[in-house]
Amino acid sequence: MTNYETFEYDVLVIGAGGAGLRAAIEASAAGVTVGLVCKSLLGKAHTVMAEGGMAAAMGNVDDRDNWKVHFADTMRGGQYVNNWRMAELHAKEAPDRVHELEAWGAVFDRTKDGKILQRNFGGHRYPRLAHVGDRTGLELIRTLQDHGIHQGINVHMEYTIVTLLKDGDRVVGAFGYDRERGRFRVFRTKAIVMATGGLGRAYKITTNSWEGTGDGVSLAYHAGAELMDMEFIQFHPTGMVWPPSVKGILVTEAVRGEGGVLRNKDGKRFMFDDIPDNYKSQTSDNPEEGWRYTQGDKNAKRPPELLTRDHVARCINREVKEGRGSPHGGVFLDIAWIKEKIPNAAEHIKKKLPSMYHQFIQLANLDITKEPMEIGPTTHYAMGGIRVDGETQMSSVPGLFAAGECAAGLHGANRLGGNSLSDLIVFGKRAGEFAAKFAKENDFAALDLTQVEAAEQEALEPFGRAAAAEGPYRVQYDLQDMMQSLVGIVRREDEMVRACDEVEKLKARAAKVVVHGHREYNPGWHTALDLKHLLTCAEAITRCSLDRKESRGGHFREDFPEKDAEAAKVNTVVWKAADGSMKLRREAITEMPAELKQVIEDMK
Numbered sequence: 266m267t268n269y270e271t272f273e274y275d276v277l278v279i280g281a282g283g284a285g286l287r288a289a290i291e292a293s294a295a296g297v298t299v300g301l302v303c304k305s306l307l308g309k310a311h312t313v314m315a316e317g318g319m320a321a322a323m324g325n326v327d328d329r330d331n332w333k334v335h336f337a338d339t340m341r342g343g344q345y346v347n348n349w350r351m352a353e354l355h356a357k358e359a360p361d362r363v364h365e366l367e368a369w370g371a372v373f374d375r376t377k378d379g380k381i382l383q384r385n386f387g388g389h390r391y392p393r394l395a396h397v398g399d400r401t402g403l404e405l406i407r408t409l410q411d412h413g414i415h416q417g418i419n420v421h422m423e424y425t426i427v428t429l430l431k432d433g434d435r436v437v438g439a440f441g442y443d444r445e446r447g448r449f450r451v452f453r454t455k456a457i458v459m460a461t462g463g464l465g466r467a468y469k470i471t472t473n474s475w476e477g478t479g480d481g482v483s484l485a486y487h488a489g490a491e492l493m494d495m496e497f498i499q500f501h502p503t504g505m506v507w508p509p510s511v512k513g514i515l516v517t518e519a520v521r522g523e524g525g526v527l528r529n530k531d532g533k534r535f536m537f538d539d540i541p542d543n544y545k546s547q548t549s550d551n552p553e554e555g556w557r558y559t560q561g562d563k564n565a566k567r568p569p570e571l572l573t574r575d576h577v578a579r580c581i582n583r584e585v586k587e588g589r590g591s592p593h594g595g596v597f598l599d600i601a602w603i604k605e606k607i608p609n610a611a612e613h614i615k616k617k618l619p620s621m622y623h624q625f626i627q628l629a630n631l632d633i634t635k636e637p638m639e640i641g642p643t644t645h646y647a648m649g650g651i652r653v654d655g656e657t658q659m660s661s662v663p664g665l666f667a668a669g670e671c672a673a674g675l676h677g678a679n680r681l682g683g684n685s686l687s688d689l690i691v692f693g694k695r696a697g698e699f700a701a702k703f704a705k706e707n708d709f710a711a712l713d714l715t716q717v718e719a720a721e722q723e724a725l726e727p728f729g730r731a732a733a734a735e736g737p738y739r740v741q742y743d744l745q746d747m748m749q750s751l752v753g754i755v756r757r758e759d760e761m762v763r764a765c766d767e768v769e770k771l772k773a774r775a776a777k778v779v780v781h782g783h784r785e786y787n788p789g790w791h792t793a794l795d796l797k798h799l800l801t802c803a804e805a806i807t808r809c810s811l812d813r814k815e816s817r818g819g820h821f822r823e824d825f826p827e828k829d830a831e832a833a834k835v836n837t838v839v840w841k842a843a844d845g846s847m848k849l850r851r852e853a854i855t856e857m858p859a860e861l862k863q864v865i866e867d868m869k
Contacts, residue, residue, distance in 0.1 A: 269451045269717065274300035274419070275704040276697070277439060277454040279426055279481060282310035283402070283686060284669030285460030286409035287693030288700065292458070293416040295701035300452060302421045302441065304461075304476050308406060311462050311474045312689065315402030316517035316620060317386055318394030319686035321359035325380040327563055330391040332356040336861070337868035339684060341543065342388045342573050343648075343677020344818045345833055346494070349857045350655035351675040351692070359687040362694065363395050371408040373397055385522040385559060388573045388681035390547060390868075392561070399519050399620045405686060424450065426480070427794060428720040429457065429488040432710035435663040436488060440720045444791060447784025449721055453712055455704035458696045459485055459651060459660075459667040464802040466795075468644035469749035472504055472515040481671035483798035485651045486805070490660040491840045493673040493852070494649030495802070496809035497819045499680055500754045502577035504643025506595035511629045513643050516598060516621065518682040520633075521570040523617050524559040525600040526552075527581070528637070529589040535596075536569035539580055544572055546869075556606060575679045575819045578642040582754055585641065595641030601634055610634065642754055646685065647802075648676040648819060649809070652838060658696035661840075664703055668696035673836075678818025727780035727793040734779035737793040744771050744799055752807050757823050764807045772800050808849055809837040 276292040278285045281303035293299045303310065322335040336356035340347055367373060367381065373395050374382040383392045397404040423444040430438035430451075439452040461481030465473030486492055503516040521527075529535050540548050548569055549555040555568025570577065581596050591597055600618070604610035611634035615622050618633070625631045631638065651660050651667040653674060658666045669689050676684065727737070751764040775796040780789045815829035816822050835851040842848045 269449050271451040271453060272300055272419070272421070273453045273709070274298045275454065276300075276456050276458065276700045277302065277452050278458045278460060278697070279439065280310070280460035280462060280669070280671075281307055281420070282312035282460060282462055282669060283405050283409065283689030284693035284696070285310070285458070286406070286413050287690050288458045288460055288668055288697035289418045290409065290413050290416055291694045291697030292701040293418050295698065297701045297704050299418045300421065300454070301418050302424045302426060302452070304423070304425055304444070304480070306422050307420055308410060310406060311476055313403045313406050314472070314474065314515065315405070315686050316399040316515070317519040317522065318384055318396030318401045318683050319359070319363060319405070319690070320386065320389060320393045320681065320683035321363045321395055321687050322356060322393060323360045323363065323381065323383065323395070325376055326383045326561070327391040330393060333864045334390055334868055335359070335393065337865050338389055339675070339681060340677070340865055342679050342681040344679060344828070345677065346817065346836060346854060347677030348655045348674030349861060353861060354655065354695075355675055355684070355688060355691050358691045362687065362690040366405065366408050366690065369408050369412040371397070371404055384519060385567065385571060386518055386682040387521070387571045387577065389683065394683040396519070399517050399618045401686060405689070425791065425794065426484060427724050428716070429484050429665070430712055430716050431488060432713070434489065435710065436665045437710040438712050440717050442724070445786065447787065447790070451712065451717060453709060455707050455709060456664045456666065456700040458700045459665065459671055460669050460693065460696070461671045463670045464647050464799070465644045467745065467748050467799050467803045467806070468753070469745040470504065470513050471644040472501060472513060473644070478795040479798045479802035480795070481667065482650050483801040485660055485662070485665060485667065486801055486841055488662055488665065489841065490662045490665060491652040491838050492650065492805055493652035493836050493838050494677070494809070495647070495805040495839060496813050496837060497648035497678050498644065498806060499574055499646040499648060499819045500578045500642040501645030502574055502581055502642055503598055503640040504645070505629070505638060506591070506641040507593035507639040508629050511625065514624070514628075515643070515645070516638055516640055517618070520598060520600050520618060520621060522559065523600065523614075524556060524603045524606070525570065525598055526568070526602060527570050527577070528597045528599060529584045530591055531589060535584055535589070536572070536577070536580055540569050540572070541576060548572065573679055574682065575821070578754060579821060581642055591639045593639055595639050597637040598640045599637035601636060646670060646680055648678065648680055649673045656695070657699035658692055659699060659703070664707070666696040666700045668692040678820060724794060727778055727790065730777065730779040732779065732781070734777055735774060737775070737778045737780065737789055737796055740771060740774050740778055740796055741792055741799065744803060747771070748803055748806070752810055755821055755823050756810055758811065761807055761811045765804070765811070768800060768804045768807060775800060804847055805839050808839060808847060812837055812849055812851070
């Protein structure tokens with residue numbers, strides 16, 4: 266390995282958001298050496314953009330809450346194709362993980378008697394989200410970083426991994442480069458934890474940062490791991506659509522949790538028009554009761570604005586499609602109206618939603634205490650990803666673990682708001698714990714130099730192409746445009762068949778893109794290498810969406826608008842065949858134990 270600087274760790278964690286940091290802390294605590302690789306600077310992971318809170322059934326605001334209610338809510342929200350064991354572990358372990366963060370210095374908002382305050386969020390029966398104003402993700406990252414720097418973790422900032430290295434079936438290393446100078450590096454390891462976040466950059470309109478290009482999902486797939494549930498993409502109902510300075514930026518669900526309402530161009534609160542049967546018993550049918558719920562009335566039912574994200578997004582889409590949308594293709598989200606209900610409403614909003622207020626004043630010259638926001642659905646979250654074992658978080662490839670958004674299972678067909686942050690800390694911990702255990706039980710393996718050389722050659726190919734060839738940005742833009750229009754919030758077979766053909770054409774174009782200049786500070790090169798990951802994710806999403814001929818959660822088929830009882834019994838799994846093609850099968854969901862079935866029945 267004389268040609269490459271080589272680093273050696275028992276456990277290598279790829280990604281430094283909430284899941285990656287928590288995994289690194291846990292692995293280090295187990296006494297193994299840990300390396301942490303991140304694509305941007307430490308502290309800049311997309312987790313910092315999570316605003317509303319982390320869901321954990323602590324019962325601080327409503328003592329009726331417990332893990333069983335949280336489990337039932339998560340399964341109902343995921344439309345019962347979740348990995349039930351992950352949903353059970355998440356509901357049981359989330360409170361301990363939140364209290365752990367508190368012990369490590371997280372400064373949560375407080376109840377009058379000093380407990381961690383919890384707020385309402387869509388799909389949760391009781392106020393369950395521990396929060397820090399509307400900047401909870403930032404506090405999560407700050408706390409984990411402050412705690413993690415004392416654990417002996419070596420951090421490699423602004424590095425990109427381009428391939429995983431294997432010895433037989435097992436992963437034994439990773440090959441990448443530093444983004445600043447373009448120098449190649451080799452990481453030798455016994456176990457890898459993938460914690461790379463989402464893939465929203467496969468779409469034109471997304472809340473995801475520039476990092477969300479599906480790297481981890483694609484790297485795992487090309488290393489032989491199975492992917493699951495890739496058809497389930499969450500379109501967050503409230504992303505800004507106007508003005509252009511804030512297009513796509515997320516408006517936290519906490520705005521609705523604090524009393525914000527959705528109106529069409531005629532001023533009508535349209536969410537009362539369509540309340541699903543399985544949520545009618547828990548949802549208010551009048552504005553007054555909905556308002557009381559947001560103010561903590563335990564006897565009130567939640568307003569329909571706090572139904573699950575997939576349903577709210579489709580209702581907004583319906584209003585726009587039927588001509589009742591806002592001037593720029595969305596609807597209006599109004600928190601300013603609460604001045605009719607409480608004195609000093611403006612100060613109340615600034616206190617409860619400080620980041621929202623300051624962000625839109627500065628970026629859009631819009632005062633949310635005085636006027637409504639113009640919002641619409643935006644690509645937000647991938648429920649699918651790397652298929653993992655519910656207990657250990659290990660993928661189908663020995664030594665390769667995954668946690669957070671790049672892993673599949675917990676959320677099923679639709680993620681409940683707030684379950685993402687508690688997902689990171691619950692399964693980040695588990696991934697780190699079991700990766701360390703695997704590292705202790707296995708030795709380092711020899712690295713195959715031919716794999717490294719092949720990866721280097723592939724990474725450098727764009728520099729050697731004809732100067733007149735197409736650049737990577739055009740291919741990226743066309744992919745995003747195609748996915749937005751053909752495999753978006755509403756799907757049809759003819760459009761997705763077209764999308765499959767388009768993916769193949771885009772693959773051919775991506776294989777010929779040229780990059781100019783040299784390897785230092787070259788964003789064009791980074792984009793050219795990202796295309797492989799984006800195209801892999803796009804193909805998996807499209808193929809899985811074509812195969813699931815029903816509507817469920819984040820997957821809505823206009824040609825199959827109803828749920829199919831048989832489809833509720835399977836997950837969609839894809840993997841890379843020996844010939845390089847993507848294969849698909851339907852995997853039967855293991856039967857839930859009787860005691861968990863009873864929990865769901867009791868919570869209906």
